[in-house]
Amino acid sequence: MKVLYAIQGTGNGHLSRARDVIPALQRRGLELDILVSGIQADIHIPNPIKYQLKGLSFIFGKQGNVNLWRTYIKSNAARLQKEIRSIPIEDYDLVINDFEPVSAWACKLKNKPCISFSHQAAVLSPMAPKPEKNDLMGKFILKNYAPTTQQFGLHFQAYEDKVYTPIIRQDIRKADVKDGNHYTVYLPSYSDGRILKTLSEIPNVKWEVFSKHNKVEFFGKNISIRPITNEAFVGSMVGSKGVLCGAGFETPAEALYLGKKIMVIPMKGQYEQQCNSAALKEMGVPVIKSLKNKHLNKIRHWIESDDKTEVDYPDITEQIVRQILEEVVLG
Numbered sequence: 001m002k003v004l005y006a007i008q009g010t011g012n013g014h015l016s017r018a019r020d021v022i023p024a025l026q027r028r029g030l031e032l033d034i035l036v037s038g039i040q041a042d043i044h045i046p047n048p049i050k051y052q053l054k055g056l057s058f059i060f061g062k063q064g065n066v067n068l069w070r071t072y073i074k075s076n077a078a079r080l081q082k083e084i085r086s087i088p089i090e091d092y093d094l095v096i097n098d099f100e101p102v103s104a105w106a107c108k109l110k111n112k113p114c115i116s117f118s119h120q121a122a123v124l125s126p127m128a129p130k131p132e133k134n135d136l137m138g139k140f141i142l143k144n145y146a147p148t149t150q151q152f153g154l155h156f157q158a159y160e161d162k163v164y165t166p167i168i169r170q171d172i173r174k175a176d177v178k179d180g181n182h183y184t185v186y187l188p189s190y191s192d193g194r195i196l197k198t199l200s201e202i203p204n205v206k207w208e209v210f211s212k213h214n215k216v217e218f219f220g221k222n223i224s225i226r227p228i229t230n231e232a233f234v235g236s237m238v239g240s241k242g243v244l245c246g247a248g249f250e251t252p253a254e255a256l257y258l259g260k261k262i263m264v265i266p267m268k269g270q271y272e273q274q275c276n277s278a279a280l281k282e283m284g285v286p287v288i289k290s291l292k293n294k295h296l297n298k299i300r301h302w303i304e305s306d307d308k309t310e311v312d313y314p315d316i317t318e319q320i321v322r323q324i325l326e327e328v329v330l331g
Contacts, residue, residue, distance in 0.1 A: 002031045004092040006103035009038025013250030024321040056101045104146035114148045119249040122153025127160040129278040138271025165313045166253035180239040182206040189267045208236045247273040261308045284309045
């Protein structure tokens with residue numbers, strides 16, 4: 001069976017997950033091609049990529065949001081249409097899609113089934129937690145960005161059938177976990193300056209900040225700014241006392257698996273992260289709306305607290321892949 005596995009390359013979570021999903025697919029004896037689209041990732045996969053495309057990326061801003069203007073500038077409609085037409089989608093028996101728009105729209109235009117295996121599929125589940133404020137546009141974008149015909153999802157909890165607990169990559173599962181004296185920070189939608197300004201107000205804490213905006217290491221009195229590499233980030237998180245991060249999916253899930261206390265700040269105007277925040281809040285994870293000085297007392301309270309959210313995330317990647325293939329192929 002010839003399979004195309006298409007992966008979103010905006011952010012690092014999709015590619016981190018792919019590092020475990022790809023071997024699981026290969027062990028099923030499939031003829032596997034990999035497609036990656038997007039321009040915002042810092043993590044790479046150790047596998048040959050058949051199609052490397054620019055796709056349609058959301059560009060992170062520096063004020064806790066998506067930079068809509070830069071997203072618009074980078075989104076070349078003519079190029080995107082050319083990429084969609086360039087994929088020989090009819091050559092594949094099965095297309096598995098992790099929120100990747102080029103292959104999804106190529107399938108839609110040629111009326112070919114496209115199987116979603118993503119966190120976004122679970123977020124859209126009617127059983128998954130939603131924010132109090134309804135965001136019709138955000139929901140529309142999430143549903144139509146990468147349209148699929150069948151959905152299998154991953155979330156912080158298994159809210160229904162075909163929604164599974166997170167895939168935790170082997171780098172994390174095999175790590176030697178220690179309770180260190182620093183806090184790992186990953187807030188890609190904030191500028192380094194904004195992070196420095198706020199966290200410097202808490203001088204008695206050691207912060208290790210991983211930045212999408214700086215390629216050079218910077219060390220201050222109690223704050224270090226480091227470019228993102230997989231090894232450095234995993235090492236910092238594994239040895240941390242806690243993790244302050246955005247309300248994405250993989251980083252909070254990995255931190256919870258490691259038994260770290262976490263606090264999340266959802267990206268403004270990003271419906272998926274607002275949904276993630278609602279789910280994490282139900283689980284007892286502290287959530288703050290923004291990285292502003294008015295929230296400093298909440299951050300200080302979190303630092304002083306020993307409260308952690310316990311989770312059970314078994315290694316079920318092989319089981320999930322088997323179930324998807326059996327249900328899709330055998331019906």
